[in-house]
Amino acid sequence: MKLTKIACLVAIGIAITGCQSTKVSQTHSVESNAGNSSLIIGKSAHDFENSDIEVPAYFNTQGLQFCSYETEEKDSRCPLAKKTIRLYFGDVQTDVSENLQGTSADVFNAMHSSIGKFQSKALENTLENQFAGVNRFRILTRDTDSVNAAMGEILADEGAVNVAKKASSKSKLSTDYIIKVDVLKTGDMLFGSTQSLFQTSMEISTGVIDPYTREKLSYPNIGKIRVSNFDVREKSSYTTVIANGEYYRGFNYTSSKDVESVLNEMSSRSFDIMLTRLLKEMPATAQVMGIKGDRISLDRGQNAGVLPNETMVVFEYSAGFVEPIGVATVNPSMQSAQGKIIRWKDSNLAEQVRDEAETGIYRPDRQRRIFAVSVGVPIEFMKERSTWVQKG
């Protein structure tokens, strides 16, 4: 997401001058320091203007006719057939302190050593958990230690015959792609006359790789994420007093524990950002089976990654063109979803549909099908399923 575009997005509670009122806005970004990445959160349907009701990118109007609704969708044409991925983490080695000399050398060496001790690989499981929750991929966990230990215990408790029976009834997952997360950590100390300021940032880039061909894929493009330590705590909490190149008081940059806790918070934030970008890249799309009054009934739900309180743009798809009808708030059940159109688009088509739906059930036909596509991660989801708090 480009900086200029982020700047043009309307943020809740933050009025930014210079935004054009005609620009489509379906998400808002939560501001950060210049250059740092923001979370992209789907706006509530109630906040949508008429001009905001447009079809977002990457919608997929594929039908469910190829789906078997079994755990493993065998036909890749079925939109519920998710790709199986493995997540890998890699720390980019940045040892800048090697040839440092002078009084500041000790400070930098201490700082870099404590930053260097932080292994982002330990966060693999956290990211796996977060990605699994949004149902865009099937995740093959790399937490082999836990799985193996558990299998050992299950075997001991339940016996080989049971394990053999159970294991043979499950089909094995086969990896489609790997997602590699590269983490680059930097650290800096801004020296002041009395107090100095500890600064660190984390840059994360994510690549989707086809391991069988070694191709890096272009989609989903999560891009590059930068998180600074000032994004997770107040600036004042990083001030430190250094005397003769030695830590004296304030933020203890020499303690790897202190630095690790900051870096943990930063990675957690970067994962949130990653998730919001992923859901914008891979929106949930569902077919509208009927409209009754304001109520819409969708053909898929949790199984297609529809989240609770999802804001979805409803549009008609006919002859290759899309025409938005309205914006709805949708709640999923396992295999379907029910929603309410909060705002109808100001258009003839929307009016037509609305009139028909008011008197009975509007059922789209084969030529003029109606779909709903999500606009981004719902704010409630970030609040309830993550550690993110809304400011302001």
Place this chain on the structure above:
Amino acid sequence: MGAKRLTQGFALSTLFVCLSASALELDKSQSSLALVEQGCAYGRGALAIEAAKAQALNSLRLFLLGETSFSFSTDDAQLFDEQYNQQSRELLVSGIAQGTIRANYDQPEIQGDDTCITVRLTPPADQDQESEQDVVWGSEPTMSVVVVGEGKSKAGLTARQAAEQDAFQRAVSQVLGVMVKSGFMQQSSSNMSASANSDDFNMQEVATQSLSLQSQGLISHWNEVSSVQLPDGTLTVTLDITVEKKRIEEKVAELITSLGQPTVYIDAKLPIVKQIFTDALASMGFNLSESPAAASIILQVLENEKITPSGLQLELRASVVDRAGNQYGAWQNDPTFLTLPNQPDMLNELASVHLALEDNQQALKQQLHDSVHKMAMRGGPVRELILSERAAGKHGQLYTLLSAINGVSDIKINAESGRVIVQLRSLNNANDLAQYIEPSLRIHQPQYQTKLSVLNEYQIQVL
């Protein structure tokens, strides 16, 4: 989610249908009047579709039984009564109850969480029942066949004896042929469940080869129809032979048992693997032997522990060989099936899970049975005759005599350190084989009194 919800949904929807008036429709567009009903079931996919079909059929059934009311117009009612008489209604109802009904189903549709399907039922067409005339393997204890046998006089046999032997073998073979056609073999060989893919012809061949040796015991009596002496000394006889069918049945069953349950020796390195294989094979119904000597098949197991980044895996390779080292089959597990932490006792756990797996048990059993078949087709397991040089005499003559024994093939003669080792294949077990060999050896060297002793299932010693 699972079946519970599904059945709940099914039960609820059934209840709903029972309580409400049926949403049945009549389709008059075709020549025969079709009953159209929609059924819905909670969920998606094949299970839900089946439940929806069942629901629709159930309401159709209730309608046909007259348990749900439906108001027809007078015309419709008349049309319905014309096309669905009492008999065809009963036929449809029983068809639905037994799940043999042929109905037309529309494409399933999604309605909210439900999957719905429209079922079209037409009156049953009259069907002529065809009954197939099969070859009947009757219950009579004997069977008469007329066969022609040929023979020349050879070692120990007159031309007539040889021709009669030939005729007996052909008679047995013919009776076996009828048995195969009647499907009797399939019934019997279904005991060896895994050998379903072995074709009957092979089985017949194996049975013929083995049974013709004992043809005399299978024939109750015979009458000569005619005989012709050819100029080259060959005698052709035409005999009307009565074959003891019961005896053949018994023999075939015996043969199948001995082929299906060979004695197996398990050669494994890890004691635990050996133990598990032993238990597994014993529970599969194989006879096991403590030593390779008493076995006709050796199951060689190679255990390979694989340490992978994910943990410990076990690769098991088993090959079925005979005592001479010929391989008849091989089996390998999928080591990636289970991964456990890399700890010492986990190898045992892995082995027990792999062998507890039904697929593996099946594959292993199949492999063993196939190997036995292959071995039988190649003339039986290899056995060794250990002769002293004195007893062996002239190798050329020994070879000819041994090859003349029915059912013996693949003879190889090797002389080593004062002994003569003869390797040969035979379908008979070692004791029977020794009995057949003895007279041949007497013919071989009439002056020398040979002493035959069966050392084990594999070796026969001749001094």
